[in-house]
Amino acid sequence: MKAYAAAGIGNFAAGFDVLGASLAPVDGSLWGDVVEIERADSPRFAAVGPYAGRLPSNPNANLVVRTRDLFEQALGSPLPPLALTLHKGLPVCSGLGSSAASVAATVSALNAWCGEPLDRETLLGVAGKAEGFASGSVHLDNVAPALLGGLILVTPSGLPRALPFPADLRIAVASPALSLATRKARSVLPREVPLALAVAHAENLAGFVHALHTDDRPLLKATLRDLLAEPWRADLVPGFREAQHGALEAGALGCSLSGSGPAVFAVCEEKDAAAVAAALAAGFRVKTQVRICVLDLQGARVL
Numbered sequence: 001m002k003a004y005a006a007a008g009i010g011n012f013a014a015g016f017d018v019l020g021a022s023l024a025p026v027d028g029s030l031w032g033d034v035v036e037i038e039r040a041d042s043p044r045f046a047a048v049g050p051y052a053g054r055l056p057s058n059p060n061a062n063l064v065v066r067t068r069d070l071f072e073q074a075l076g077s078p079l080p081p082l083a084l085t086l087h088k089g090l091p092v093c094s095g096l097g098s099s100a101a102s103v104a105a106t107v108s109a110l111n112a113w114c115g116e117p118l119d120r121e122t123l124l125g126v127a128g129k130a131e132g133f134a135s136g137s138v139h140l141d142n143v144a145p146a147l148l149g150g151l152i153l154v155t156p157s158g159l160p161r162a163l164p165f166p167a168d169l170r171i172a173v174a175s176p177a178l179s180l181a182t183r184k185a186r187s188v189l190p191r192e193v194p195l196a197l198a199v200a201h202a203e204n205l206a207g208f209v210h211a212l213h214t215d216d217r218p219l220l221k222a223t224l225r226d227l228l229a230e231p232w233r234a235d236l237v238p239g240f241r242e243a244q245h246g247a248l249e250a251g252a253l254g255c256s257l258s259g260s261g262p263a264v265f266a267v268c269e270e271k272d273a274a275a276v277a278a279a280l281a282a283g284f285r286v287k288t289q290v291r292i293c294v295l296d297l298q299g300a301r302v303l
Contacts, residue, residue, distance in 0.1 A: 003109035008097030010259035095263035100142035149299030185260030224254025243283025
């Protein structure tokens with residue numbers, strides 16, 4: 001059995017730790033991680049794929065194995081001996097929800113293997129705890145869209161809500177050959193912010209959500225920005241400001257770091273997507289992969 005979970009965008013500019021999106025390239029390709037399960041005589045784990053070499057050498061330190069253990073705890077009964085193989089299709093420390101994709105694919109594969117004993121809310125709780133191993137704290141803006149698909153808002157209760165998103169818009173994503181650990185990116189953020197900034201952030205997030213529900217494009221353009229984290233993280237990603245400026249000049253409605261970076265995303269009209277993607281790539285002085293995407297509405301699924 002194989003399960004897949006897609007790349008994603010945490011924060012989605014306006015919603016630090018409460019907004020996230022799952023991505024599907026417009027060319028129809030899969031862009032994410034796959035976890036494969038087979039019955040075995042004894043538990044085994046292996047990682048393969050283009051980015052497997054960046055993972056911990058100790059199998060017990062891998063998120064797939066740690067997620068399996070958390071799943072087993074939630075299940076309340078021991079799993080049979082299984083061979084787990086992670087096909088690592090996303091670079092680590094990339095800002096593309098790499099750890100969330102591994103976690104979401106793992107819980108989906110295990111739940112399907114066991115006959116779907118756990119509901120989505122329980123799976124999300126397991127995935128959130130597992131994601132905390134990678135980022136240092138539990139926040140669902142990456143694992144919720146990886147598991148459920150779409151553009152997700154995490155509510156005060158912790159339960160996710162899917163937000164509407166214009167189907168005619170495109171999301172250009174640039175992934176430069178840089179690395180930035182989530183823990184490091186979170187360490188530069190202030191513990192407290194001025195009251196005026198807190199109010200401005202709340203206004204911006206509320207305006208963004210309203211713009212999506214009413215398809216107010218001018219308001220969407222005005223609020224597709226990050227007032228809270230981006231100012232502190234921008235200097236951690238060489239070339240980000242140049243890429244951002246180029247994308248906005250090429251017609252993007254908004255452009256920001258994807259998660260904590262170094263990946264960058266820009267939302268744009270379909271007619272501007274190629275130019276925006278090219279501008280993103282041109283902003284970096286290192287090798288950069290660019291994909292034009294829409295939302296992946298399916299979420300993690302068995303292949």
